[in-house]
Amino acid sequence: MGDTWVIIPFANVIQQMIDDCVEGSINKARHSIDGVDRIILKWDGSTPPDLIGYTQYDHTEICLILQGTDWSEAYQA
Numbered sequence: 001m002g003d004t005w006v007i008i009p010f011a012n013v014i015q016q017m018i019d020d021c022v023e024g025s026i027n028k029a030r031h032s033i034d035g036v037d038r039i040i041l042k043w044d045g046s047t048p049p050d051l052i053g054y055t056q057y058d059h060t061e062i063c064l065i066l067q068g069t070d071w072s073e074a075y076q077a
Contacts, residue, residue: 020048
């Protein structure tokens with residue numbers, strides 16, 4: 001099974017989510033730059049219980065999302 005990602009509001013993040021994900025630290029996770037303050041979390045294997053119910057993305061999907069203006073300064077007008 002490959003890596004899986006979710007995008008969630010930063011305000012919803014709890015320590016257990018970070019502990020269950022690859023990032024290992026809230027400071028290492030990718031944050032949106034659009035002022036909405038969302039965060040991307042990644043894991044490998046079964047979905048961590050606290051992340052069930054969030055939309056899940058595979059590698060191709062998350063790469064397309066990260067090209068958008070919400071996530072990449074290179075695409076800012």
